[in-house]
Amino acid sequence: DGSFPYARSPPDKLLGGLLPDGLDERSCRSRYESSMYRRNPGRRPSPHLIAKLRKHEELQRRCGPNTNAYNLAIEQLRTGRSVGSPECKYVVSISYRGLGNRILAAASAFLYAALTDRVLLVDPSNEMDELFCEPFPGTTWLLPRDFPLASYTNFSIDTAESYGNMLRNKVLSADAPAAELPAFAYLHLDHDYGHEDKMFFCDDDQRLLSNVQWLVMRTDLYTVPGLFLLTAFQEELDALFPERDAVFHHLVRYLFHPTNHVWGLVTRYYRAYLARADLRLGIQVRNFDPRHAQSPHILQQITSCVWREKLLPELLATEEHAARAPGARSTAVLMTSLRSWYYERIKGMYWDRATATGEDVSVHQPSHEGQQQFGKRSHDGRAWAEMYLLSLCDVLVTSGWSTFGYVAQGLGGARPWVLHKQPENLTSAPDPPCFRDVSMEPCFHAPHVYDCKMKRGMDTGEVLPHVRHCQDVSWGLKLV
Ligand code: GDP
Numbered sequence: 001d002g003s004f005p006y007a008r009s010p011p012d013k014l015l016g017g018l019l020p021d022g023l024d025e026r027s028c029r030s031r032y033e034s035s036m037y038r039r040n041p042g043r044r045p046s047p048h049l050i051a052k053l054r055k056h057e058e059l060q061r062r063c064g065p066n067t068n069a070y071n072l073a074i075e076q077l078r079t080g081r082s083v084g085s086p087e088c089k090y091v092v093s094i095s096y097r098g099l100g101n102r103i104l105a106a107a108s109a110f111l112y113a114a115l116t117d118r119v120l121l122v123d124p125s126n127e128m129d130e131l132f133c134e135p136f137p138g139t140t141w142l143l144p145r146d147f148p149l150a151s152y153t154n155f156s157i158d159t160a161e162s163y164g165n166m167l168r169n170k171v172l173s174a175d176a177p178a179a180e181l182p183a184f185a186y187l188h189l190d191h192d193y194g195h196e197d198k199m200f201f202c203d204d205d206q207r208l209l210s211n212v213q214w215l216v217m218r219t220d221l222y223t224v225p226g227l228f229l230l231t232a233f234q235e236e237l238d239a240l241f242p243e244r245d246a247v248f249h250h251l252v253r254y255l256f257h258p259t260n261h262v263w264g265l266v267t268r269y270y271r272a273y274l275a276r277a278d279l280r281l282g283i284q285v286r287n288f289d290p291r292h293a294q295s296p297h298i299l300q301q302i303t304s305c306v307w308r309e310k311l312l313p314e315l316l317a318t319e320e321h322a323a324r325a326p327g328a329r330s331t332a333v334l335m336t337s338l339r340s341w342y343y344e345r346i347k348g349m350y351w352d353r354a355t356a357t358g359e360d361v362s363v364h365q366p367s368h369e370g371q372q373q374f375g376k377r378s379h380d381g382r383a384w385a386e387m388y389l390l391s392l393c394d395v396l397v398t399s400g401w402s403t404f405g406y407v408a409q410g411l412g413g414a415r416p417w418v419l420h421k422q423p424e425n426l427t428s429a430p431d432p433p434c435f436r437d438v439s440m441e442p443c444f445h446a447p448h449v450y451d452c453k454m455k456r457g458m459d460t461g462e463v464l465p466h467v468r469h470c471q472d473v474s475w476g477l478k479l480v
Contacts, residue, residue: 006275011035015042017050018254020057020137028133030263034253037270037392042253042413043246048239053254056114057136063088063119064139077214078148082181086213088119092143094153094218095123098372099383100403101220102126104442107251108223115233116210125153127380133257152216155186157194162186163209164196174204184214191220191446201226202452222406222442224248225467225477229460244466244479245439248410256411258388265366265385270392273364277332281311282393283346285337286402289424290371294341297429301419302342302397303349305434309417311395313355325358333363334393336386336404340368387411397434400472406442415440418472435471439480443470447477 013032014021025032035041045053063069069088076083093109095102106122113120121143122128129142159165163185166172172181187209188197199205209215224247227233241247258266274280283302292298306312312331316322335343347363355361366386373379387404390396391412398405398416409416418437420430451458461469461477470476 006037006270007035007039007041009041011038012041015253016044017047018045018053018250020054023137027260028257029260030266031133031257033263033267034257037267038412039392039394040413043243043249045250046240046242049241049250052114052240057138059088059117060119060136060141061139063090064136064141065121065144066139073213074148077183080183082178082183082211082213084178089117089212090121090214091116091118092121092147092152092214092216093123094155094216095126095128096153096218097220098403099131099380100387100405100407102128103252103256103407104222104248104403105217105219107248107255108219108221108227109217110255111224111247111251112217112227115227115236116206118215123153126375127377130377131259131262131380131384132255133259135255135257149184149216152186155188155216155218157188157190157192157197159186159188162188162197163200163205164188164194164198167196167199167205172208174208176208178211181208181211183212184216185209185212187215187217187219189217189219189221189223193446195450198448198450199452201229201448201450203230203232204452206230206232221446222248222403222444224251225441225444225479226447226460228467228479229463245441246413247479248406248441249413252407252410258384262381262384262388265381266388266392269366269385269389273362274332274334274389274392276330277362278329279331279395280334280393281306281331281395281397282334282336282390282408283397284390284399284402284405284408285335285342285419286399286404287337287339288401288421291424292422292426293339295422295426297426298422299342299345300429301422301433302346304429304431305397305417305419308433309436311397311417312361313357313359315349315353316356318353320354322354322356322358324360328357328359330360330362333361334389335363335365336390337365338369338371340365343368401445403442409437409440410442413440421472437471438468439478441479443473443476443478445473445476447475449475 013035091113110120124142343365350361367382387408390408396414396416400418400421417434419434470478
């Protein structure tokens with residue numbers, strides 16, 4: 001199609017078979033149009049992953065809301081007791097915290113659901129129903145509003161039905177017969193979780209949990225590296241993901257498609273500001289400390305990173321003038337941040353002074369929302385559009401620790417340069433300013449550090465060659 005000249009090769013709208021064919025294109029334009037905007041076609045899914053996804057879609061249709069099996073399972077949840085071998089089992093993923101956290105959480109819950117043959121239902125709170133298209137054909141992944149555990153969004157570390165508390169209080173034990181198990185367990189996998197909650201990452205506990213029909217999961221983490229440490233899942237994970245550094249890449253591109261409103265934000269901006277440049281550089285500036293909203297040290301960190309790594313041309317001294325070299329490339333910089341200060345400075349620099357190479361550099365930032373907001377529709381829509389725009393860039397600079405950046409790098413299939421998180425009392429620019437990440441995978445920020453077999457502490461970053469510590473969060477784990 002000549003009207004979409006952005007992809008380098010002919011666009012493959014089903015992403016190598018990752019996406020199911022035949023869904024309505026008009027109600028969710030992004031699903032089949034995204035490949036037209038991506039220069040980097042991304043990694044190919046394995047045949048086993050494709051087959052697994054089609055089978056899982058069938059499960060979601062057979063057991064999802066508005067089916068007999070679902071109604072029966074809801075009845076069992078109301079009575080509170082598990083049945084011997086239920087036809088369908090479920091995992092409900094609670095949606096809370098920032099958009100990046102919510103995407104990592106739902107992606108992690110999905111992989112867990114697929115590995116354990118459970119239906120994934122996503123809590124529709126926090127705009128999860130308005131930002132994303134339905135991923136599974138012929139059914140909904142949204143938890144119905146009349147779900148009987150009415151207070152599930154308030155489940156916390158103190159909830160009596162949490163797996164950790166049931167273990168601690170001996171309500172559950174590994175040798176309990178299936179008939180005595182509760183109909184549901186709450187999995188508290190939030191960053192503040194305790195030792196017993198973390199038993200989720202042990203094989204014996206997974207065996208027990210496999211007999212509980214309903215699991216309600218709260219996590220703000222990318223727990224996938226933890227799933228790779230469970231022996232029971234290893235063979236299947238190896239077959240699904242022969243390229244371990246592309247797990248999130250496939251999950252995020254399979255599950256998360258911007259709804260038409262958000263897709264409009266993405267495509268209008270891309271065509272107006274980014275499409276014509278020879279190179280697109282995305283720079284994501286996330287300041288966790290409000291005192292860093294206007295820091296000359298962080299500005300210096302950003303510029304020394306992009307200059308040192310030759311991601312942007314350097315500037316000539318004031319008043320010097322370089323003729324535009326014939327054929328010099330042009331670069332469009334897409335900045336995203338809650339504030340506009342860094343963007344204003346960098347844009348000003350490239351206006352005030354000529355580049356040493358004669359290249360043209362334009363600098364753009366779609367919004368500056370001021371601060372993180374909750375439950376405001378336009379705010380989340382912009383955040384999602386900006387994550388997506390970053391993912392359409394050819395080269396990425398992200399902020400360490402930020403799940404917002406993780407989503408962009410996973411969607412785009414890019415191994416980013418990462419700005420080191422700044423210490424609170426900043427007296428100079430961090431040196432070195434940034435590092436090249438070893439993989440595009442997100443970091444699991446709060447992994448368990450326990451050897452389930454030996455029942456003692458263990459460095460889980462030293463067990464498998466492809467599950468290593470992260471560079472941005474040193475105690476975290478990531479797939480490489
Ligand atoms: P994290 O806190 O960096 O891990 O990322 P999250 O996405 O989980 O939470 C941060 C939230 O702050 C986002 O979801 C947005 O609501 C907002 N936010 C942070 N950075 C940006 C940005 O660059 N642009 C926009 N529009 N919103 C942002």
